[in-house]
Amino acid sequence: VAKPYWVPSGSMEQTLQVGDRVLVNRLAFAGGATPHTGDIVVFDADEAWDGGARTPANPLTAALRWIGEVTGFGPSGPHTLIKRVIAGPGQTVRCCSADGRLIVDGKPLDEPYVFQDFPFQPGALDCTTSPVSPRCLPEVTVPADSYLVMGDHRSNSSDGAAQCRGRTEPDAGCWRWAHSAEIVGKAVVILWPVNRWSGL
Structure with missing residues (x-):
């Protein structure tokens, strides 16, 4: 029903x-429930996320990953990621609005959780x-059974x-998707360390 997950990187700071x-x-x-914009999800990324075939793990690595899967301490799956859902199937995404915000289905997103975004200055960058500002993104429509996910530490x-x-300019080949079948679940609470316990 629920499992712990160890956060391996700073991509979701703060x-x-x-x-x-x-x-x-x-x-x-x-x-039949589906992720919504703003949900934090854990998913098993496919090869598109690392650009190559997976190297089979040796027995020790496989055992450590199994322990990580069960306990949440140590490594999880071979390419298990945690990100925030920006848009779902059929939604259109682009960046940026005049003030530098992501636009989903024509409406700028309010993202108070974003930390250290890419530089953007109207009229200058x-x-x-x-x-062009590196914050800018071409327009794309999210494919069926897929989700656009990003880190809060943008x-x-x-x-x-x-x-x-x-x-x-549109370029369908540059996007990477979290597919419905690969989503493990929704992150709901920080368990550890104790002084950071809080709902998500």
Whole structure:
């Protein structure tokens, strides 16, 4: 029903810190329920996220990962990631609005959780200047059974939009998706350390 997950990187700062243990509800999206914009999800990324075939783990590594899967202490799956949902199937995404915000289905997102975003200055470094702000993204419609996910530490996250940054022309090949079948569940609470215990 629920399992702990160890946060391995700073891509979700300041919401999550390196080494945090979070509880993941694996039934959050059961029975037809789907992730929504703003949800923090754990998913098993496919090969598109690392650009190559997986190298089989040796027995010791496999055993350590199994322990991580069960306990949440130590490594989880071979490419298990935690990110925030930005948009779901059929939704259209682009960046940026005049004030530098992501736009989903024509409406700018309010993202108070974003930490250290890419530089953006209207008229000086935006989506019309040369060079273009790395915050800018070409318009894309999220495919069926897929989700666009990003890290809260936007400038330090190898996320679904990372390879598309600084582009203004559509390029379907630069996007990476979290597919419905690969989503493990929704992160609901920080379990450890105790002084960071809180709901998500």
